[in-house]
Amino acid sequence: MQQLLEPLTFSRGPAMKNRFMLAPLTNSQSHDDGTLSDDEFHWLVMRAQGGFGLTMTCAAHVQAEGRGFPGQLGIFSDDHLEGLTRLAAAIRAEGSRSAVQLHHAGMRSPTELIGTTPLCPSVNEEFGARAMTTEEVEQMIDAFVAAAVRAERAGFDGVELHGAHGYLLCQFLSSEINHREDRFGGSLENRARPLFDVVAGIREQCGPDFQLGVRLSPERFGMALEEVRTVAQRLMHDGAIDYLDLSLWDVFKEPEEEAFKGRSLMSWFTDLERGNVRIGVAGKVATPAAAAACLDAGVDFVLLGRAAILHHDFPNRTAADPDFQPVSLPVTRDYLANEGLGDAFIGYMQGWKGFVAE
DSSP, X not given: OGGXXXXXXXXXXXXXXXXXXXXXXXXXXXXXXXXXXXXXXXXHHHHHHTTOSEEEEEEEESSGGGOOSTTOOBOSSGGGHHHHHHHHHHHHHTTOEEEEEEEXXXXXXXXXXXXXXXXXXXXXXXXXXXXXXXXXXXXXXXXXXXXXXXXXXXXXXXXXXXXXXXXXXXXXXXXXXOOOOSTTSSSHHXXXXXXXXXXXXXXXXXXXXXXXXXXXXXXSTTOOHHXXXXXXXXXXXXXXXXXXXXXXXXXXXXXXXXXXXXXXXXXXXXXXXXXXXXXXXXXXXXXXXXXXXXXXXXXXXXXXXXXXXXXXXXXXXHHHOTTOOOOOSOBOHHHHHXXXXXXXXXXXXXXXXXXXXX
């Protein structure tokens, strides 16, 4: 339990004061043009005040056509810099480190939001998406890199690439979704090329102390566990990233694939050679005891989602009382408002079964 409160250093940039990172959480609170709203500012700064070692934004789209949600934060234009700069400064003032999660929804961009046909590595009839041209893939890679440069200009300590949950970088990784025949399709090396090209571009164009993380999810959306392990191992061997964020849905579950059952999904990554790269996990970490169990299982930090929604000061509460037990669900709208959620975020949470009291 004590290790949860110890600092965590990275190969680049500042240390986290503890092992708690705010997970990147969709909240639908930003303005329609992607600029930061006061509600989103308030929600995030409260988490920094509550003791999180690193406060990460929701997924911020790097191209206008990559928008995935109503009220999504944007980072595809210099028009977003004013709000992002204000946010980075406020998070730093509270003693937390900061990161923007960079995102492109790809085929999961709703047509009604983006006003055009969504993009995908290959034609996808289920989502009504069209295949990207090679030039469009290259432009997308450049957009991720440009967004990282923009985040650094705004004063953030780093960025995380959203390579999970069936969004565009994950769509390229998936052999079920990606049927391309150019250098971005076919072999795993080709399907992973956009991700590694983005990593290389950020390292080339951002400063030497700018932190870089990658989020991967090893299951669902056509992901094969062995392939995700291979990508994770290469990312760590290369040493170009500072941390790997594994979104596991449930940190203590076994893999879905029969060949990998018999041990936890988490263990298939903690046994990789990580070099100087830190590993964090997300997925139903609801109590201090669960967070400590993750560290005992071999990870370096935990990312809190629902737990951070329910208690903006989860890390501070843990420091004051290691036996702290979170509030029971469902909670009222007033409770969530007091925890810093705006009306749009509370409305979004009402879609989570059993979370908000009727």
